[in-house]
Amino acid sequence: MPDRTDARIRALIVELVEHAPEAPSFQEIEDRGITVDQPRRIRTLMVAAIAVAGLALLVGVNRPGFRGGSISWREDGAHGITEEVPTRAA
């Protein structure tokens, strides 16, 4: 590759970089970080709340006695969950 191209590219970069602005101070960046972090924290909390609610719903649905979103209620009084008490063998 001819050296002239290299020289031109170097001149191009120098011209661009010479227009570099002053770097923001660390304090400015930190202040900005706080305002950026805030919505992120709220978003994280919301996701966590939705996850907990979803889990609670799943656990509730899978409990015995819960069928299709309603609990059956029979007239003969045999409603609810019947527990079998283990009996000791004689």
Next chain:
Amino acid sequence: MGDGDADAEVYEKCADEVIRFATSLVGPTDAPDVLSVAVIQALTSSGWAGVSNRRAYLYRSVVNAARSRRRAEARRRARETPGAAPTAWEPPELRPEVLEAIGRLSVRQRAVVYLTYWDDLDPAGAAELLHISEGSVRRHLARARANLRGTLRDA
């Protein structure tokens, strides 16, 4: 964020060089913004505490922030004016030829060109800083040179 004093010290040490680097990637107007985003992302990342070369980590974070910015701009352009050609940055006094030439390069190509021509790094040095392979650096540089050669010849 992390350990404030130590982080501030790391940043202050290399602030001038990373703002120049950011300028080469996104232009003077957007450079402070991209640098701020990059520093925030670096300092809030889970791996920051264990990073041995924090200067290199900041460079990579600047590249990532610049790429995100470029993608976001492309999406916004496509939404607002579909089919429109990419517009150059809007720096105050730069010659349009400079902007046009650099604007034709990808962010990675700009990074490699900057490190090669401004920092005088060889491909191994640039590869270490950007955490990519030496072969990738050579490929990016070759494409950038070919691209710029054509643009500079036209200019």
